Amino acid sequence: MQSWRASLLRFDEHGHAVFDRDGLLVTGPGADGRTVVIAAGDHAALQPRYAQVPCTHLPGRLIAPGFVDMHIHYPQIDVIGSPAEGLLPWLEHYTFPHEAQFADPAHAAESARFFCDELMRHGVTTALTFCTSHPTSVNALFAEAQRRDLRLIAGKCLQDRHSPDGVRDETEQSLIDTEALINQWHGVGRLGYAITPRFAPSCTERQLRGAGELAARYPDVWIQSHVAENVDEIAWARALFPDSRSYLAIYADHGLMRRRAVYAHCIHFHDDDRALMRDTHTAAAVCPTSNLFLGSGFFDFAGAERVPFAHGLASDVGGGTSFSPFVTMRAAYFAGRAASTGLEPKPGVSLSPERLWWLHTAGAARALDLEGVVGNLQPGCEADFVVLHPEATPLLARRTRAAGNLAELLFALIVLGDDRVVERTVISQAK
Known part of the structure; x- marks a missing residue:
């Protein structure tokens, strides 16, 4: 002792x-x-x-x-601070070209070392992170985290459409690769796997259905994706999936909302979306620095209390601007005080410092279904x-x-x- x-x-x-x-x-x-x-x-x-x-x-x-980061992209360490007009142009001009490099195992391994160094330097001891669509990126990150004994949850991106050459995957092979990675890494030491549709517009119906089937087959793995971050993205998702009630409901319709499912952003919500989050025990990763940087809007903290559902804080590097939990908590305070840019008007809220700290530690652990394990x-x-x-x-x-x-x-x-x-x-x- x-x-x-x-x-x-x-x-x-x-x-x-x-x-x-x-x-x-x-x-x-x-x-x-x-x-x-x-x-x-x-x-x-x-x-x-x-x-x-x-x-x-x-x-x-x-x-x-130790701090818990509920949403971060390890392949985006080289695109932090890249100028863009908004989310979709930022993905096109910076994110996808850089992520294509992760097909190279040496590049993935070097990036994984740097990424884990930065997590620990900033006091982050648990992270839920996106890899790229390349299995090499997942293997590199898990191997590095295992070497350090970090508690880390990660997954290969699923994106079989509306993605450029170099990051677009093939539907059937992407699901085969995901299941193989689950069997290889999930539950090894402190590692966990997350089934990772990049976001609904990047996935065909067949890929989302397959992801939902894997989620049902492996109920203790996590699920992660993005939702309701940007108004243009929402319109695009609704056009691609016209039978779903909302952007969020696309994931529910494909079996991708349950305990251990985490959706980043969740900005432009109505109360029926909040109720869907609550009723399915799905959590939101609140990403204030990337929301501010990309001009996406502000998470409605008051709405998440009015129709309560689990949520915690996240850096969202590289759309987010810092690994630092202090920067994230500070931005969350500013966002909470700001007027709404979402679908419903809301008053500003003043998040207490104790609440902000809880949302980045024990509250984030609760949202990840790791209460009593980490974050406290x-x-x-x-x-x-x-x-x-x-x-x-x-x-x-x-x-x-x-x-x-x-x-x-x-x-x-x-x-x-x-x-x-x-x-x-x-x-x-x-x-």
């Missing part, structure tokens, strides 16, 4: 922050040998029980759960955590020293923080 003494942040079952100014985190082997949280709480209360456990004292530091520091959770330095920059130090309570501390980190705050990222290890 090992213990760590610092300020300590975690969350209870209701999503409320639990904070120990002088806390103790005790880790050790769980039932399967993997490092888990044994105890977490006030140092004075716990120290007598664990006095013989070696302790690392980190004065002035904050230990918090309660006993039994895998011991993924970050050591944060609240005085990492002069301005941040000045502000955090004046923080009178937890909300002020967390909000200062959200507004002023970046990767410099993350002093160390600790990953649960298998013994």
Whole structure:
């Protein structure tokens, strides 16, 4: 066993922050040998029980759960910050040409190493990520994540139409490849597979039906795609699938909405779409930096509370502009305060710093059906955590020293923080 003494942040079952100014985190082997949280709480209360456990004292530091990124594209690390008029031109001019390079195993492996380096540098310890349409891209990423013991969920893109040469796949072979990758990687160590239709317009009816059949055959794998991000994309999807009630309903009509299904963006929704998300236990990955960057609109946080469905935060690199959870939480706060550009008018909401942090840790884990496994520091959770330095920059130090309570501390980190705050990222290890 090992213990760590610092300020300590975690969350209870209701999503409320639990904070120990002088806390103790005790880790050790769980039932399967993997490092888990044994105890977490006030140092004075716990120290007598664990006095013989070696302790690392980190004065002035904050230990918090590792961040959970619900939607990110590992093949898009080289298109971050590329100028475009909107989503569809950005895909055409930047994304697809770069993704074509992932047919090369050497390029995929180098990119996977860089991608995992960036996740850990920014304190992200669990990620749901898109690969490309090439199985080589999936194999490279899973091999790199397995080497590091990262908890990572990923899948090969399905896109058998409306995609250029180099990334377009063939319907039957794409489904064969997906099933082979499930059998090769899903459940190996901390890895999980996600059936990944890129988005409905990129898939034929036959490919979507096949994806739904795989989802039924393998109920413990994840599903991921995009929906209702951009008004032009919505019109295109509705024209291609006129028998479906809405863009979102296209996925339901093909058996692709259930627990462990995650759809990125979910901006332009009516309440019947929100109810469909709720009733099928499907989750939304909220991507505020990419929504702002591409001018797509803003996620309706108030609507997601009015007709409640699971949701959490995501970077959406490379449409998103940073790996940093601090940048993502900051953008989510701005988006929550903004006026609606969606299908329904809405008032702005002010998301509390505790809520923003929960949406990127324990709340995101809940949305991924990994509650009690990652995203928290309660006993039994895998011991993924970050050591944060609240005085990492002069301005941040000045502000955090004046923080009178937890909300002020967390909000200062959200507004002023970046990767410099993350002093160390600790990953649960298998013994």
